[in-house]
Amino acid sequence: MTGDGRDVAVLGAGMHPWGKWGRGFVEYGMVAARAALADAGLDWPAIGSVVGANTVRSGYPGQVAGATFARALGWQGARVTSVYAACASGAQAINTARTQILAGLADTVLVIGADAAPKGFFAPVGGDRPDDPDWLRFRLLGATNPAYFALWARRRMAVYGDTPEQFARVKVKNAAAGAANPYARYRTAVTAEDVAASPVVADPLRLLDICATSDGAAALVLSSMDFARRQGVPRPVRIRAVSTVTPRYPRTALDLPDIATDSAAASLDPEPDTFRAAIARAAYEEAGLGPEDLSLAEVYDLSTSLELEWYEDLGLCGAGEGAKLLCEGATTLGGRLPVNPSGGLASFGEAVPAQAIAQVCELTWQLRGLAGERQVAGARAGITANQGLFGHGSSVIAVR
Structure with missing residues (x-):
C-alpha cells in the first residue's frame, strides 16, 4: 500500500x-x-x-x-x-x-x-548504566555531546575542507528564521561575528554553534x-511516510555501533552510507517521493556542522557539498529549498520528546500557508529528520 x-x-x-x-x-x-x-x-x-x-x-x-x-x-x-x-x-x-x-x-x-x-x-540518568550507549560514551571516551559534535565538525574540516566560518553561517540562517517564529526560545538575529565571538565549547565549535536544552x-x-x-x-495536510528504520551492521571493519548518540558508524571512507542517509531513503521510498519533490526540510541541528551533514544525507546535494549549498543561499528562507524555516534547534533548543512533533507542526503550518514571515512560497511537500539513541530512525514526510 x-x-x-x-x-x-x-x-x-x-x-x-x-x-x-x-x-x-x-x-x-x-x-x-x-x-x-x-x-x-x-x-x-x-x-x-x-x-x-x-x-x-x-x-x-x-x-x-x-x-x-x-x-x-x-x-x-x-x-x-x-x-x-x-x-x-x-x-x-x-x-x-x-x-x-x-x-x-x-x-x-x-x-x-x-x-x-x-x-x-544531557547526561545519562539513573546512575551507572553500562548497557547505556551514552553512559559508555561518557565513561570510555570522555565525550559529552558537545565533544562528540566537535569530532564530527573536525571530520568535515579534514575530509571536505569545511571551515568554522561556514558552520557559523548555519547559525546565522537559523537565527534569522527563528526571529520570526513566536514559539522559538531565541528570537534575535545573529551575525557571523557574534558566533566567532562566543566562547569555545569544544573546538572548533563555539557556544552559538551548539543548541541549548529547553x-x-x-x-x-x-x-x-x-x-x-x-x-x-x-x-x-497528509502524513505520507514515517521512517523508523535501524542501522545495518557490519559495514566496514571500523564500525563502532552504539558508542555515539546517533549510533552512526565511524569510517575512513569519505562518503559512507550513513544511518542518517538510510533514514531518509526509507522515508522517500515509502512516500514515493524524492529530494527533488521537496519544498522544505526540518532537520536535527544539534550543531551547526551537523545540519550540513543532513543536507547530504537527505540527498539535497552530494557528499561534501553541504557548505556549498548553504553558501549559495539554497537553504535559506527564499532559497530553492529552505532548511529549518522554523529556526531549528538553534532557535528552540532541545525538548527531547517534543522536537520531532514540533518539526511536523512546522511542516503543517508551512503546507497550509500559515507560517507568516517565515512562509515558504508554494510549499507542497516537506521532510523532517532526526534520530534517537540506540539506532532509532526518525523522518516524516508530509504533503498537501
Whole structure:
C-alpha cells in the first residue's frame, strides 16, 4: 500500500513556546494539546486515542506520558500509549498514532510530547548504566555531546575542507528564521561575528554553534482521511511516510555501533552510507517521493556542522557539498529549498520528546500557508529528520 492509501490527515497542530519556564512538563503538554484540539475543531471527548512521547527525566509520570496527558485532560475512555525512543520519541509516537488509524483502531489520535529539560548538556540518568550507549560514551571516551559534535565538525574540516566560518553561517540562517517564529526560545538575529565571538565549547565549535536544552511541548491531532472528509476538510495536510528504520551492521571493519548518540558508524571512507542517509531513503521510498519533490526540510541541528551533514544525507546535494549549498543561499528562507524555516534547534533548543512533533507542526503550518514571515512560497511537500539513541530512525514526510 503506497501513496494516498497510507495517508493520515493532520487536523490540528499546537505548541507551547520553548524556553526555560520552571514549570512541569504536563503543564506544557496541556497547552500544546489544547491548541492542537482547537486547531482541529474537535473537543477532547472526540479523541479515540492518546499517544504520549515519553521523557525519562520526569519520573514515573514521564515514563507513562500517554496516561499522564490523558488524565490531565480528563479521563474519557480513550486508549493510551506511551513511546520512548530518545530524540526520535516524537516520530515514533506519530508512527504509533498512524498505525492505529490505518488499522482502524481509532479515527482520531492526539499525539503529545513535552519536556522540562535540565540545564546544560544531557547526561545519562539513573546512575551507572553500562548497557547505556551514552553512559559508555561518557565513561570510555570522555565525550559529552558537545565533544562528540566537535569530532564530527573536525571530520568535515579534514575530509571536505569545511571551515568554522561556514558552520557559523548555519547559525546565522537559523537565527534569522527563528526571529520570526513566536514559539522559538531565541528570537534575535545573529551575525557571523557574534558566533566567532562566543566562547569555545569544544573546538572548533563555539557556544552559538551548539543548541541549548529547553522546556517546550508540541502536539498533533491525526485522523483517518475519511474522518477528515466528514469534518469538512477535503484537502488536509497528509502524513505520507514515517521512517523508523535501524542501522545495518557490519559495514566496514571500523564500525563502532552504539558508542555515539546517533549510533552512526565511524569510517575512513569519505562518503559512507550513513544511518542518517538510510533514514531518509526509507522515508522517500515509502512516500514515493524524492529530494527533488521537496519544498522544505526540518532537520536535527544539534550543531551547526551537523545540519550540513543532513543536507547530504537527505540527498539535497552530494557528499561534501553541504557548505556549498548553504553558501549559495539554497537553504535559506527564499532559497530553492529552505532548511529549518522554523529556526531549528538553534532557535528552540532541545525538548527531547517534543522536537520531532514540533518539526511536523512546522511542516503543517508551512503546507497550509500559515507560517507568516517565515512562509515558504508554494510549499507542497516537506521532510523532517532526526534520530534517537540506540539506532532509532526518525523522518516524516508530509504533503498537501
